[in-house]
Amino acid sequence: MRRLYSFWCYFWFLGLFLLLFPFFWLFLQREKWHPKAHYLNRLWGQLFFPLCGISVDIENRATLSHNQAYVFCSNHFSYLDIAVMGVVLPHYYAFIGKSQITKVPLFGYMFRKLHIPVNRESKLERYRIVQKSVHFLQHNRSIVIFPEGGIKSKQPPRMAPFKDGAFRMAIDTQVPIVPITFPYNWQILPDDGKLLFLRKGIKVIIHEPIPTTGMTVDDMESLKDQTFTVIESELEKYFTSLQKEKQVK
Template identity: 60%
Template sequence: MRIFKILYTVWAAFWLIVLFLILFPFFWIFLQKEEWKPKAHYLNRLWGKLYFPIVGIPIKVEYRFNPDVHQAYVFCANHFSYLDIAAMGVVLKNYYAFVGKSAIKKVPLFGYMFSKLHIQVDREDKGSRAKSMTRSIRALQSGRSIVIFPEGGIKTKRPPQMHKPFKDGAFMMAIQQQVPVVPISFLNNYKIMFDNQPPLSRHTLKVVVHEPIETKGMTQDDIEILKTRVYEVIQGELTSFHLN
C-alpha cells in the first residue's frame, strides 16, 4: 500500500540524514587538509555501508573485474537514481572523485562535503566544464580514480533505456591519460527510487562491474568509438537483465 511506502520513505530519509549528521564533524576535520581527504572518502563509503543495511536494501555486486585500488580508472555508470551516489561507495574500494553537477554544493552540509571532496561542473558553462576537466585530469595523474555518469545526469524518461548521446568528458580524460574505462551497470536502481522522486521501494540493489576497456594507443579521434563501446556494455547488461 502507498501509505506504507510513504512511511518507509520517511524512515529511510531520517536515517540518511541522521547518519550524515553523526559523521559530519569528522568529515569537516578530514577535509581541512589535502592529505587527510582519503579519510573523508572512507567516511563517505562508511555512510553508504551503514545506511543500506539499516534501511533494508542489500547491495549485490557481480565483479566481473576487481579494480586494483592502487590504479586509476575512469568509472562510467548509468544514472537513474540519486541512490547511485551513495551506493557507489559500497561498490568501489578505490579512492575516487565524483564529477557531479555544481548545484549539489547548495545542499546544506552535504554540499560542503561534496564541493571539498569531489569535482563540480556546470555543464551549461564552458569555463566550468574546462575547469572540471582540468581537475579530473590532475586527479587521474595523482592516481585517484574518477567516477562519472556519462549521460550527464538523470536524463532518461524511460529506464532501463539510457539517455543518448553520452557526454564526451569521461572519454576525453581517459584517452588523454591512457587509463582504462570501467563500465558499471546499476541494473534496478530506478525500481527502488527513480531520480529523486519518492516513495522508495525495497529491492536488492543489483550492480555489475564490467571488464575494463583499455585506452592505450587511442587518440581523441577515438572518442566516439570508446563512447559506443561503453554504452553497448552498460546498456546491453541492462537490456539482458530486464528480458530475463
C-alpha cells in the same frame, strides 16, 4: 507503508550524515586528510543500506587494482546511484556532479571539498573540470562520472547519448574506462518527483576495464560507443526479463 518505509530510509540517511559530519568537517580541513573523509563516505553507505534492509549484490567481472586509477562510468537513472557508488568502489575517487549539489546544506560543503562540482552550462567551466580530473588521474585518484550528464530518462528508462568528457580524460591520461551497470536502482528510488523508496535489493555489475593505451582523440567515439554498448547490453537483459514477468502476470 511505502511512505513510512521512505521516512525510515531518509531518517537514517540524514541521521548518519549528521552523526558523521563533525568528522567530515575535520578531515576536510587539510587535503592530505581527504582520503579519511572519503572513507567516511564509504562508511556512511555501508551503514545506511543495512539499516534500511537493502542488500547490495556486487558482481565483479574483473579484478581491479587498488594501485591503478580508473574512469568509472555508469548508467544514471536514480539519485540512489550516487550513494551506491560509495559502497561498491573501494578506490579513492573524485565524483563529478552537478554544481547544484553544493547548495545543499552541510552535504554541499562536503561535496565541494571532496569531489568535483561542474556547471555544465559553461564551456570554460567544463574545460577546467576536465583539466582538474586529468590532474587527479595522473596522481592515481580515480574519477566517477555519469556520462549521460544527469538523469535524462523517464520510465521505463533508456540511456541518453554519452557526452565526451569521461572518454577524453581517459584517453588523455591513458587510463582504463570501467563500465558499471545499475539494472534497477530506478525501481528502488524512481526519479518521479515523489522520492519514495521501494524495498528491493540492489544489483551492481562492474564490467571488465576497457584499456585506452595507445588511443588518441580520433578513437574517442569508438571508446564511447564501446562503453555504451557494454552497459546497454546488460540493461537489455534485465528489461527483457522484466517484460517476461509482466506477461506472465
